[in-house]
Amino acid sequence: MILKKVNFRLARLAFLLWAGVSTASGLSCTKDTAAPQTEAPETTPVAATHLVSSTLIGEYSPTVLAGRVKEIPLVGALVRYPIRVYRLTYTTRDNSGQNVTASGALLVPVTTEALPLLSYQHGTIRPDDEDRAPSYYNPSSEVYSAVSVLASTGYIVSAPDYIGYGASKNLPHPYEHAASLASASLDMLRAAREFAAKEKLALNKKNFLLGYSEGGYATLALHKMMEEKAATEFTVTASAPGAGAYHKTAFADYILKSDQPLNFLSTYVWVLDTYNRTYSLNRPINYYVNEPWATQLQTNLYGEVPSQAKELFTAKFRQGILEKTDQPMLAAFRDNDIYDWQPKAPLALFHGTADDYVPFFNSQDAYNAMKARGATQVTLRPIQGGNHFSSAANYTLQAFAFISQYY
Secondary structure (H helix, E strand, O other), rough: HHHHHHHHHHHHHHHHOOOOOOHHHHOOOOOOOOOOOOOOOOOOOOOOOOOOEEEEEEEEEHHHHHHOOOOOOHHHHHOOOOOEEEEEEEEEEEEOEEEEEEEEHHHHHHHHOOOOEEEOOOOOOOOHHHHHHHHOOOOOOOOOOOHHHHHHOOOOEEEOOOOOOOHHOOOOOOOOOOHHHHHHHHHHHHHHHHHHHHHHHOHHHHEEEEEOOHHHEEEEEEHHHHHHHHOOOOHHHOEEEEEEOOOOOHHHHHHHHHOOOOOOOOHHHHHHHHHHHHHOOOOHHHHHHHOOOOHHHHHHOOOOOOOOOOHHHHHHHHHHHOHHHHHHHHHHHHHHHOOOOOOOOEEEEEEEOOOOOOOOOOHHHHHHHHHOOOOOEEEEEEEOOOOOOOOOHHHHHHHHHHHHOOE
């Protein structure tokens, strides 16, 4: 009966996502086997050290959830539980080590069954699209449709806003900064567990991780932090990051050597600005970027820029990276390289082979490095011919199927 339940879950998720119900296609930056196990509910009281507040956003019936994906025939059969959605605020630390109040959404199936936690890391959100952050829970948010249906199948979903959105929107978002993304996500999980203890929600001891694009990078960073720094609190059951820029050093070389048009350079300027601030390099924007764009970006950091790296970036900056003389920025890249470590939990790296925003070599390099370090449960899952956007729905289907094996 347990095996049949797991297979039914896979079938439901496969049908849902094969039919194209995924907000991941709107992201701007979405055959292993395992014996099912029964876990006892988490009964140990959790001291409230992170949770600040919780607000019920709403309760949504299977009918309402099905209505969000109404273009699919018989979709009402694909949801299981009603869900309650809460906005949590919690304490975390920013990249200077100061305590800040952050926020996120917690999606809770209405059931007495002991359920696992799933941490969902969202993709790139521009500051002018701030209301797409999970805690706003509006139709433009990634968590509103497909992730809500996932929750309704039996996962308590923790979806952090990250620093820079929601309750911390007055702070700059530390874009693609591994430690900040991981700690904000981990502290949201801690707050979620404290909320569950307070509300007497039954948790089992399983913890799953998902995310695509910046969310894929955040997911792998979170997995690494959980195993290396929080193993006494949480055990990662399985994680499935998608299309993340895990090898920052190689990515910088790829960009600055390129003679091809690159349509993501406006977001790469954001990465450089984050590292320039976070690592106290404090260089002016015209150190990195040629005029007239340097002046324009001082007014709007997220404005339009040329697609040719050699036109956008200054010769001095390019030379310093490519000739390996710009030690401060190279050290920042190395600090955010998260491809080379040995994960213990099952890890599937999903990536489109034709990704022209975050090249496939990021996942290939991670797979090779992890295997070389002795990782036995890491797999590389190429999405053949997929680019950064066309691969998102495929990722959602395959990643949900992957983690469901360990449910």
